[in-house]
Amino acid sequence: MQDFLQRLQDSNVGYWVSTAPTLWAYPTIxxxxxxxxAMVVGPNAxxxxxxxxxxxxxxxxxxxxxxxxxxxxxxINASTGIALFISEAxxxxxxxxxxxxxxxxxxxxxxxxxxxxxxxxxxxATRGDAVSVGVKLLATVSLALWLGAITAGRLMAYVK
Amino acid sequence: MRFRAFxxxxxxxxxxxxxxxxAHHALQAEFDTxxxxxxxxxxxxxxxINPHVRWYFDVAKNGGIEKWELIGAGxxxxxxxxxxxxxxxxxxxxxxxxxxRDGSNTGRVVTFTFSDGRVITLYHEDPNNPNDR
Numbered sequence: 001m002q003d004f005l006q007r008l009q010d011s012n013v014g015y016w017v018s019t020a021p022t023l024w025a026y027p028t029i030x031x032x033x034x035x036x037x038a039m040v041v042g043p044n045a046x047x048x049x050x051x052x053x054x055x056x057x058x059x060x061x062x063x064x065x066x067x068x069x070x071x072x073x074x075x076i077n078a079s080t081g082i083a084l085f086i087s088e089a090x091x092x093x094x095x096x097x098x099x100x101x102x103x104x105x106x107x108x109x110x111x112x113x114x115x116x117x118x119x120x121x122x123x124x125a126t127r128g129d130a131v132s133v134g135v136k137l138l139a140t141v142s143l144a145l146w147l148g149a150i151t152a153g154r155l156m157a158y159v160k
Numbered sequence: 161m162r163f164r165a166f167x168x169x170x171x172x173x174x175x176x177x178x179x180x181x182x183a184h185h186a187l188q189a190e191f192d193t194x195x196x197x198x199x200x201x202x203x204x205x206x207x208x209i210n211p212h213v214r215w216y217f218d219v220a221k222n223g224g225i226e227k228w229e230l231i232g233a234g235x236x237x238x239x240x241x242x243x244x245x246x247x248x249x250x251x252x253x254x255x256x257x258x259x260x261r262d263g264s265n266t267g268r269v270v271t272f273t274f275s276d277g278r279v280i281t282l283y284h285e286d287p288n289n290p291n292d293r
Contacts, residue, residue, distance in 0.1 A: 009208075018210055019239040026210050026236070054163050088209040147173055 005089040017087035026087070033080040037153075039073025041146045044112060051115075051131050051139035060119060060129050067116055074109075097159045101152035108145035111138055191258040191268040194287045200254040201228060206247035208235050215247065215269065217255070230257055230269040232282050243280070251275070258283070 008014060017026055043066035050058055085092055092098045115138050187193065201217035213235055217228040238244050252275055257267030270283045 015208075015244075018208055019235040019244055021236040021240050030210075049163075049166075052163075052166070088207075091207060091209055147170075 001093070002090065005093040008086050008089040008093075011086065013083065014086040014089065017083050029080045029083050032076055033084060036073045036076035036080060037150065040070050040077060041150065043067075043069045043073075044108075044142060044146055047115070048139040048143045051135055052143075053131075056129075060131075064120055067112070070112065091160075092156065095156060095160050097152055097155050101149055101156065104145055104149040104152055108142060108149055111142045111145060114138060115142065187268060190260060190262075191266075192261050193258045193268065193285060195259055196256050196270060196287060197259040197267055198254065198256045199228060200252060203247060203249055203251045203253055205249055208238070208244055210235060213238055215253075215255075217253075226265055228255075228265045228267075230255060230267050232269050243282075246280075258287075 017029060020026070047063050047066045049055070050060065050063060115135065118135055118138070199217070199219045201219035203215060204218050205214075205216040207214040207216070211234055213232045215230045215232070217230070219226045219228050232238065235244065254273040255267075256270045258270060260266040268283060271279055271281050273279045
């Protein structure tokens with residue numbers, strides 16, 4: 001395993017990402033990773049907060065596009081995340097906090113998919129603006145998970 | 161009202177999340193750049209990673225082995241100076257460094273001396289010049 005991670009990190013891609021003396025390598029990839037984070041968590045938080053009662057005059061049906069923005073953000077972050085991982089595979093591949101982050105993201109995506117199904121599945125309009133307790137619970141869990149994912153991600157720089 | 165409490169919770173949470181960032185990136189806060197330490201040890205790992213490269217050493221001391229970790233510049237700076245491929249695990253190096261203020265086995269690398277006598281300098285500030293600190 002350690003051998004594989006080392007080969008990954010020493011690959012041309014890994015070497016280029018971490019050492020290329022240009023703003024287009026590591027700095028740009030890391031910046032895109034942050035922009036992608038905003039695109040995933042921001043719209044998600046808007047929906048979650050609306051479901052919990054903030055801005056209650058906004059029809060929930062109008063918030064359907066958040067999932068498309070999230071999908072684009074997720075694609076950006078999956079690809080930049082893979083590049084960043086390759087460049088420091090021997091460090092992150094053995095860091096427990098990295099796996100905590102991945103697990104939390106997986107759980108948050110499952111919650112997002114459930115929310116989408118419960119709110120918008122099989123019809124053009126929503127099922128009105130009444131929000132069930134179950135949906136409110138999902139929205140709360142969603143917010144907590146995304147905050148947890150951000151925190152775990154940030155901690156990757158400080159915890160091994 | 162409940163929403164306001166929640167917003168407050170969010171803001172406080174964010175501050176807690178970014179606090180570690182404050183601990184980062186002040187070389188002089190973490191290391192005493194006016195002092196120098198030195199050891200000779202076996203390089204166990206060279207990590208070419210952002211934001212700072214790191215060297216890990218086993219240093220024989222008092223019949224035991226001490227683990228040391230030295231920190232350097234960014235990988236881009238090492239590449240520009242042709243230093244990314246010169247460190248091999250298993251090699252014995254003499255290191256001088258600016259020691260950590262908290263007394264831990266860490267330091268900001270200043271020079272490495274290879275077993276063939278070559279010396280490379282990775283930190284050029286003069287410890288006796290207050291303007292360099």
